[in-house]
Amino acid sequence: xxxxxxxxLLCVSMLASMLIGCGGTKTEGGSAPAEQExxxSAPAEQExxxSAPAEEEAQEAPSEESAQVPQEHMEISxxxxxxxxxxxxxxxxxxxxxxxxxxxxxFVPMNITWDDYGTKEQLWASSDSLPDIAAVxxxxxxxxxxxxxxxxxxxxxxxxxxxxxxxxxxxxxxxEGCKVDGVPYAIFRLSNPTKYHTALTRWILYRWDLAQAAGxxxxxxxxxxxxxxxxxxxxxxxxxxNISGMTALDTAQLKEIFLSYAKPEAVVSGTTFKWVDxxxxxxxxxxxxxxxxxxxxxxAWNLLRDMYENNVIEHDISLTTQDMAKNxxxxxxxxxxxxxxxxxxxxxxxxxxHGTPVEEDVKYLDxxxxxxxxxxxxxxxxxxxxxxxxxxxxxxKMDRILQIYxxxxxxxxxxxxxxxxxxxxxxxxxxxxIVTVEGGLASLYPSAPLFQNLVAWLPNLTVEGYxxxxxxxxxxxxxxxxxxxxxxxxxxxxxxxxxxTAFVASGSNFGLHIDDDLVIIMTGERPVEEMxxxxxxxxxKDGLEEAIALVNEAVK
Numbered sequence: 001x002x003x004x005x006x007x008x009l010l011c012v013s014m015l016a017s018m019l020i021g022c023g024g025t026k027t028e029g030g031s032a033p034a035e036q037e038x039x040x041s042a043p044a045e046q047e048x049x050x051s052a053p054a055e056e057e058a059q060e061a062p063s064e065e066s067a068q069v070p071q072e073h074m075e076i077s078x079x080x081x082x083x084x085x086x087x088x089x090x091x092x093x094x095x096x097x098x099x100x101x102x103x104x105x106x107f108v109p110m111n112i113t114w115d116d117y118g119t120k121e122q123l124w125a126s127s128d129s130l131p132d133i134a135a136v137x138x139x140x141x142x143x144x145x146x147x148x149x150x151x152x153x154x155x156x157x158x159x160x161x162x163x164x165x166x167x168x169x170x171x172x173x174x175x176e177g178c179k180v181d182g183v184p185y186a187i188f189r190l191s192n193p194t195k196y197h198t199a200l201t202r203w204i205l206y207r208w209d210l211a212q213a214a215g216x217x218x219x220x221x222x223x224x225x226x227x228x229x230x231x232x233x234x235x236x237x238x239x240x241x242n243i244s245g246m247t248a249l250d251t252a253q254l255k256e257i258f259l260s261y262a263k264p265e266a267v268v269s270g271t272t273f274k275w276v277d278x279x280x281x282x283x284x285x286x287x288x289x290x291x292x293x294x295x296x297x298x299x300a301w302n303l304l305r306d307m308y309e310n311n312v313i314e315h316d317i318s319l320t321t322q323d324m325a326k327n328x329x330x331x332x333x334x335x336x337x338x339x340x341x342x343x344x345x346x347x348x349x350x351x352x353x354h355g356t357p358v359e360e361d362v363k364y365l366d367x368x369x370x371x372x373x374x375x376x377x378x379x380x381x382x383x384x385x386x387x388x389x390x391x392x393x394x395x396x397k398m399d400r401i402l403q404i405y406x407x408x409x410x411x412x413x414x415x416x417x418x419x420x421x422x423x424x425x426x427x428x429x430x431x432x433x434i435v436t437v438e439g440g441l442a443s444l445y446p447s448a449p450l451f452q453n454l455v456a457w458l459p460n461l462t463v464e465g466y467x468x469x470x471x472x473x474x475x476x477x478x479x480x481x482x483x484x485x486x487x488x489x490x491x492x493x494x495x496x497x498x499x500x501t502a503f504v505a506s507g508s509n510f511g512l513h514i515d516d517d518l519v520i521i522m523t524g525e526r527p528v529e530e531m532x533x534x535x536x537x538x539x540x541k542d543g544l545e546e547a548i549a550l551v552n553e554a555v556k
Contacts, residue, residue, distance in 0.1 A: 077131035079110040086450035096447035130390035137385040140272035148180040156184040163406035174383040188383035191457040199377040199487035204365040206336040213238035233335040244314040249339035256378035262300035264376035275499030299371040374491035417451035502554035
C-alpha cells in the first residue's frame with residue numbers, strides 16, 4: 001500500500017498512554033512532549049502550510065531479497081525512557097519476538113528515566129560507552145556538535161535510498177537541525193505535524209457558566225476583558241466555594257501564552273532561544289529586544305504582575321501541582337485553567353459533580369491580541385528529541401539499525417507496532433483499526449510503545465484502510481479545528497534561525513532561564529522595571545554582550 005501523508009488528527013487515547021507518564025521534564029534543549037499532558041492535533045481537513053513528510057511513491061512493500069533474515073546475529077543496545085519495561089517480557093512478547101527474528105537481532109536495554117536520562121547519557125558519552133541507539137534531546141544544544149566533533153556519536157548515512165520508508169519520513173525541515181557542518185548525526189522524533197499544532201499544547205479554559213452567573217454577557221476578546229471576567233467570577237463566587245482566579249498545570253507554561261503578548265519569539269529558553277533584528281541591523285536575542293535592552297518585554301511583565309496582584313492569577317500558582325490544578329478547576333475552586341487541552345478527560349467527573357456536560361460550562365480562550373494589535377502564537381520545534389548512535393556502531397550495525405527504522409516507518413511495521421495482529425488484537429471497522437485487547441495492546445505486548453515511538457512520537461504515520469479509531473468527542477474536534485485555524489491566521493514572526501544556529505555552534509555557555517525570571521517578576525513587590533533591569537544586568541555578567549558580538553560576527 002502506498003503510504004498516506006501524515007494525518008493531522010492524532011488519537012488522543014493512544015498518545016495519552018504514551019506521554020502522560022513521561023514526566024514531561026523540561027530541558028535546555030526543549031520541552032518534553034506535551035509536558036505530562038497530551039499534545040493533541042486537529043482534524044485532518046485542517047491542512048497546514050508546513051505539511052508533514054510528503055507522500056512517497058517509494059513507500060512500497062520491501063522486495064523479497066530485502067525481506068530475507070540477515071545472516072549475522074547482532075546485539076543492539078537501546079537507551080530509551082523505560083526501555084527495561086518495554087523489553088522485559090521477551091519470552092511472551094510476540095511483537096518483540098517477531099521484530100528480533102525478522103532482523104536477527106537482540107535488543108539490549110540500557111534503562112533511562114525522565115529524571116536521569118540527561119545525566120546517564122552524559123556519563124556514558126564521557127566514558128565512550130554510549131549505547132548503539134540513544135534517545136536524546138540535544139540537537140539544539142552545543143552538546144550535539146560537541147558529541148559529533150568529538151566522535152561520541154557516528155554520522156547517519158546521507159544516502160538513504162536503501163531505506164525508502166525512512167527516507168520519506170526524514171524528508172522534512174527538522175532534518176536540517178540534525179546536521180553538524182552539513183553532516184547528519186541524528187534522526188529526529190516528530191511530535192507535531194506542523195508548527196501551527198504547537199498552539200494546541202497551551203489553552204486557557206474558563207468557567208463561562210460562572211461568568212454568566214456573575215453578570216458577564218460577552219466572551220473576552222482581549223486581555224483586559226479576560227481580567228475583568230475572572231475578577232467578576234471571583235467577586236461573585238456564584239457557587240460559594242471561595243473560588244480563586246486562574247491556576248496552571250505548571251507555572252512554566254505561563255511563558256508561552258503571556259510572553260507572546262509582547263514578543264512571541266522570546267518564549268524559548270536554554271541555549272536555543274530565538275534572535276531578531278533589533279531594528280538597526282544588529283541581531284539580538286528576542287528576549288532582550290527593544291530600544292534599551294529588554295524594553296520590548298515590559299508589557300508582558302506588567303500584564304503578569306497586574307494579573308497576579310489582582311487575583312486574576314491565583315497566588316498559590318507556584319505551589320500548585322498538576323493534579324491540584326486539575327482538581328481545583330474540576331471542583332469549582334479555580335475560575336480558569338492553563339494547560340494542555342485535555343478537558344474531555346474530565347467529562348465524566350464533571351457531569352457527576354456539576355450535573356451538566358463540561359462543554360456547556362467551559363469555554364476556551366481565543367488567541368489574544370498582542371500589544372502591537374496583531375495576534376501571535378508560540379512557535380516551537382515540531383520535532384522533540386532524536387535518536388543518535390554511539391561511536392562503536394560500525395557500518396554493518398548501522399545498516400541493521402536503519403533497516404529496523406525503515407521497517408517501523410513502513411506499512412507493515414506501523415500496523416504491527418500500533419495495532420498488532422489483525423483478527424487477534426485488532427479489527428478494522430469502517431476503515432478504523434480498533435484494538436480489541438482489554439487494557440490496550442501494550443498490556444499484552446509491552447514492547448509495542450517502544451516500537452511505536454522509537455522513530456517518531458506521532459502515532460499517525462498511517463496506512464490506508466488502517467486509520468486510528470478516534471475517541472475524541474465532536475465538540476472537542478470542533479474546538480481544536482477552530483484553535484488551529486486561529487494559529488494559522490496569526491501574524492508572521494521575525495526570528496533569524498541562522499543566528500540560533502551560529503550561537504549553538506559557537507559552544508557558548510550563555511543561556512536563558514525565562515521560567516525563573518517570570519515567577520520572580522510576577523510575584524515580586526518592587527517595580528517591574530527595576531526588577532527586570534536587575535535581571536538583565538545579571539545576564540550581562542553571564543556574557544550577554546559577548547554572545548551578541550559573537551553571533552553578529554558569525555552571520556555578517
